[in-house]
Amino acid sequence: MNPKKTVLGILIAAVALTGLPAMANAATITISGSTTVAPLVTLLAKGYVKSSAGKGTKFKLLQGGSDIGVADVARGRVSVGMSSRIPKPSDPGGLVFNEIAKDALCVATHTSNRVANFTQDQVQSIFAGEARNWSGVPGSKKSGTINVVIRTAASGTQDAFDKIFMTPKKTFSGATQKASNGLIQQQLQRDPLAIGYVSLAFQKGVSVSNYKGVPCSLRAAKSGQYPGTRPLFLVTRGAASGPVSKFIKWIRRNPAALRIAAKEWVPFK
Amino acid sequence: MLAMLVVVAPASQASLPTDIDPNDPVFRDIECQGKVSSEKDPIFGVGYGYEVKCDKDVYAITIMSNRSVGSYSTEVIGLLPSGDPADGEDLFCIGGTPSNGFGCYASPGKTPPVKLTAGNTVVGSFSLFDPICDANSQPQFWAVAVSELGSYNDADTTKPPVIKGPWSVSSEPFPLDAKSVRCKVLNPKAKARSACAKVKKAKGRKAKAAAVRKCKAAQNAVRASR
Numbered sequence: 071m072n073p074k075k076t077v078l079g080i081l082i083a084a085v086a087l088t089g090l091p092a093m094a095n096a097a098t099i100t101i102s103g104s105t106t107v108a109p110l111v112t113l114l115a116k117g118y119v120k121s122s123a124g125k126g127t128k129f130k131l132l133q134g135g136s137d138i139g140v141a142d143v144a145r146g147r148v149s150v151g152m153s154s155r156i157p158k159p160s161d162p163g164g165l166v167f168n169e170i171a172k173d174a175l176c177v178a179t180h181t182s183n184r185v186a187n188f189t190q191d192q193v194q195s196i197f198a199g200e201a202r203n204w205s206g207v208p209g210s211k212k213s214g215t216i217n218v219v220i221r222t223a224a225s226g227t228q229d230a231f232d233k234i235f236m237t238p239k240k241t242f243s244g245a246t247q248k249a250s251n252g253l254i255q256q257q258l259q260r261d262p263l264a265i266g267y268v269s270l271a272f273q274k275g276v277s278v279s280n281y282k283g284v285p286c287s288l289r290a291a292k293s294g295q296y297p298g299t300r301p302l303f304l305v306t307r308g309a310a311s312g313p314v315s316k317f318i319k320w321i322r323r324n325p326a327a328l329r330i331a332a333k334e335w336v337p338f339k
Numbered sequence: 340m341l342a343m344l345v346v347v348a349p350a351s352q353a354s355l356p357t358d359i360d361p362n363d364p365v366f367r368d369i370e371c372q373g374k375v376s377s378e379k380d381p382i383f384g385v386g387y388g389y390e391v392k393c394d395k396d397v398y399a400i401t402i403m404s405n406r407s408v409g410s411y412s413t414e415v416i417g418l419l420p421s422g423d424p425a426d427g428e429d430l431f432c433i434g435g436t437p438s439n440g441f442g443c444y445a446s447p448g449k450t451p452p453v454k455l456t457a458g459n460t461v462v463g464s465f466s467l468f469d470p471i472c473d474a475n476s477q478p479q480f481w482a483v484a485v486s487e488l489g490s491y492n493d494a495d496t497t498k499p500p501v502i503k504g505p506w507s508v509s510s511e512p513f514p515l516d517a518k519s520v521r522c523k524v525l526n527p528k529a530k531a532r533s534a535c536a537k538v539k540k541a542k543g544r545k546a547k548a549a550a551v552r553k554c555k556a557a558q559n560a561v562r563a564s565r
Contacts, residue, residue: 128435128438129435129436132433249446250431252415
């Protein structure tokens with residue numbers, strides 16, 4: 071037998087064997103759901119993989135809206151669902167909503183139609199379709215029909231808006247429905263007569279109004295003054311375990327993760 | 340062998356069924372172009388922006404790189420040639436982290452299908468897993484688009500050509516202009532380590548001073564690459 075070949079064979083076998091534990095440890099966490107939570111999760115995933123806790127972990131990110139994330143995790147299609155709404159009675163049983171941060175919902179208009187402040191009555195009146203013309207809205211210099219833009223029903227953001235801003239009223243059926251924060255932002259950027267609501271991270275190019283006299287800003291949301299905040303969740307089937315549990319613990323406790331979340335969201339406390 | 344040919348040549352018009360318009364964009368192959376530039380993003384910190392424009396309607400687009408992508412904007416929008424947002428042209432991006440890219444789709448299942456209209460520009464951003472110059476080759480980026488392509492089968496010359504499609508097809512990878520993010524020094528950390536290691540080994544005052552100069556220059560290059 072050629073001794074060189076034998077040595078090479080042993081080396082290859084050794085490399086293959088030492089590689090095995092690493093492969094066995096490599097976990098892939100699949101995530102789907104809320105378009106609001108998704109930008110935060112991509113940043114947290116990057117930070118986690120770079121940390122010693124998450125080394126070797128891989129993430130696969132899908133979207134679709136909070137209801138899709140909740141349904142996906144309940145059916146076992148993904149390891150984690152993203153949700154920007156609290157649990158609904160209609161959700162499948164056995165799900166655990168793990169809060170990871172908070173987000174603020176901002177009422178926003180076109181930049182040519184800056185409205186300094188909205189009271190809750192004004193918001194409810196506009197989004198319920200009772201006030202239909204900008205000429206009747208204090209602070210607006212526009213006149214013309216108000217184009218109300220809201221999110222689609224599968225959205226956790228819509229659910230949160232209904233609960234925080236609209237209760238006991240309902241958003242009116244004539245409102246334009248959009249599937250994502252980005253689409254509402256886009257509509258508000260191009261339509262001078264539009265009004266909608268977006269997450270803090272989607273304020274670019276739109277005019278954000280104060281709500282109940284408090285600015286919709288990261289600072290006001292972190293201090294707890296802003297009344298339009300809502301929790302963001304990673305949803306698991308049963309209590310989180312294995313790599314998912316490790317990831318959620320890292321998000322909630324690790325200073326690096328809290329710094330990432332603090333960029334545009336209110337970190338978990 | 341079955342020949343599936345894209346209608347491009349005017350000479351083939353004579354044999355085409357009358358309902359085929361060879362100038363229909365669906366029979367034309369797609370061309371895309373775009374660029375990647377560095378940008379300061381409130382979320383990504385040091386991030387990179389990309390812009391891609393194609394000459395046909397696009398249903399999905401994939402951004403690939405020879406660098407590892409750390410995170411990416413999960414919703415990107417289409418802009419009209421005027422720079423204003425295009426109505427309803429919003430793409431959702433999905434993919435792995437870390438990976439060598441991500442894909443953005445425009446809900447083709449909807450009626451009418453959501454798509455990026457030909458000539459509009461999709462604009463988004465991403466961040467890399469490692470500093471962009473921590474590699475031995477210049478950063479490269481590509482865009483692959485999914486569009487529709489029609490074809491016809493004229494293999495059997497005894498029969499009129501048969502129209503096929505339009506099919507959903509993915510394009511070739513189009514390189515994105517990355518001149519503005521080219522690295523002056525590749526792998527600056529490794530180069531700095533190597534240059535600074537020579538300081539200890541240098542013999543004589545002149546040699547030592549030269550080695551220190553080179554070490555400092557290499558360390559500056561590391562700082563500049565961040």
